[in-house]
Amino acid sequence: MEDYRAPMEHQWSPYSWNGGTILAVAGEDFAVIASDTRLSEGFQIYTRDSPKTYKMSDTAVLGCSGFHGDVLTLIKVIEAQQKIYRHTHQKDLSCESLAQLLATILYSRRFFPYYTYNILAGLDKKGKGCVYSFDPVGSYDREMYRAGGSAAAMLQPLLDNQVALKNQAGVEKEPLTIDKAVSLVTDVFTSAAERDIYTGDGVKISIITASGIDVKEVPLRRD
């Protein structure tokens, strides 16, 4: 039986979208960064165990989502640059410097971008929690919290409401504790997994403090 369809020109795209959501929150002396662990393309799931957070140093973790090919290459390039820095300066890159380095790397590909949504979380030179968020071509800013990736639009307003206490008049602002941050992150990922097809399977949470990086894994809906 012949396929009676009009001829359609398909333009080959060098990019693909592999899904994934990342989220980071900065506290007074800690930072929390989490990502889901699903890797997909269209309606297919490639694997349920592909976290999108990568440890850069004892004080910084980078979350990257978007096109997995570019994520892997970007991580390779950053790690190579970090190696050079460590050999030259005999110390690790600080979080602020790592952020600027990433912005430079991303902008160097301004006219054929890395299709990645990046969030860097860690402790700054003074030991305070910091979160830097980037666009695919390297525009970046330091913030207290940021959601990125496929379910970013679902998570960001809830963080506005619960972390920055927006639209809540007369509520006492208490400093954010690690436990509160982790339970908030777990809750938002559970909500995102309900409504976003690309988010699910599991969430990997990295808690960065002066004493090191603690990792928690929580399962999510697998549908």
Added chain:
Amino acid sequence: MSNIFEYNGSAVVAMVGKECVAIAADRRLGMQAQTVTTDFKKIYEMNNKLYVGFYGLATDAQTVSNRLKFQLNLYQLRENRLIKPKAFMHMVSNLLYSRRFGYYFIEPVIAGLDPKTNDPYIATMDLIGCPMETKDFVVAGTCSEQLYGMCESLWKPDLEPDDLFETISQALMNAVDRDAVSGWGAVVQVIEKDQITTRTLKSRMD
């Protein structure tokens, strides 16, 4: 002019509580980037226990609400009783499907109580009338993803009317604050069996 649904900008949400429903919408009317008015009505009363809000093109929302009221008035005259929310949902669905190939650029959000039993009811549908009834909440808007995120986290079953008001208000206000074409205030209606409370909220005016 890429997406006609995003031309005027809007956000509507409805939630079910304990023996009550709530429906809320933002108040902005714009022409793409230009804000035209900040008191635009998006929720229409069909009868004292049935409300419908519209997301999408403002002119179509007004036309459809007028046509719907017209059909509903005839129904009420013929049947001599208030319409059940589920029957009303079918009326809206039929109206939209009658324009299957020349559709209205809107998505309705229906919220009401059954006239006899006072059971809460909420529903939404797509632009050609495919209905979706849920037990928790329904959302429609240029910021629908944001609304889904907020409602999914904040809603819980059997909220009392005052708690339902707080929940739906926070869900709407924080979602529209992350959307450029909706916001500029909000209207929230909480419908209980013997009273309707309408509150106007002041939010970020941008």
